[in-house]
């Protein structure tokens with residue numbers, strides 16, 4: 161998809177925020193940090209609270225509900241925040257802002273968004289694009305965890321356990337969501353859940369060890385991805401524990 165209009169530059173006051181709805185329904189919050197613009201997810205990653213209602217001092221965004229904070233330049237969590245913000249690169253052209261650049265599933269995804277384009281290109285070169293029919297099983301408990309997946313479209317369900325003794329493990333339905341992340345962890349060679357497509361789904365399949373080698377070549381990017389992965393696993397464990 162090409163670039164998409166976000167809003168006009170004058171609509172965002174200096175050191176202010178604005179929620180924008182793009183063609184296609186995607187909602188972003190854009191922050192004006194001293195004349196530089198940063199786009200990120202519209203809803204707080206903690207609970208369903210619009211981030212445009214938060215406080216912004218020109219560099220740090222604070223959700224007013226429970227005071228999670230983020231650096232708007234990087235989306236990195238600060239203070240008590242437990243998850244990063246998903247970033248959407250916006251660019252100024254003339255008097256308007258556009259969402260452009262890399263809007264691939266990899267570039268938009270929760271693990272990799274905002275990484276240097278050269279890293280994204282190396283990861284993209286490792287990816288195999290797959291399409292699966294509704295009902296297709298991607299893996300089962302005990303299968304080798306060699307690859308992880310990035311959702312491009314569709315919906316994937318997870319079940320923990322085997323046979324009659326299975327429990328729901330959640331869904332993936334947003335473009336860019338990553339699953340099968342055991343492939344990115346040392347010491348977890350086998351799947352502990354099954355993954356099944358609930359509808360026709362398009363995925364990127366990436367070998368975990370090859371991706372780690374790419375990230376080892378850029379330690380800053382590698383640290384960012386590992387922090388995000390840790391937050392993703394913590395969220396997963398918290399939601400599993402709540403069931």
Ligand code: FES
Nearest residue numbers: 204206207223226
């Ligand atoms: S809803 Fe935003 S910090 Fe809790």
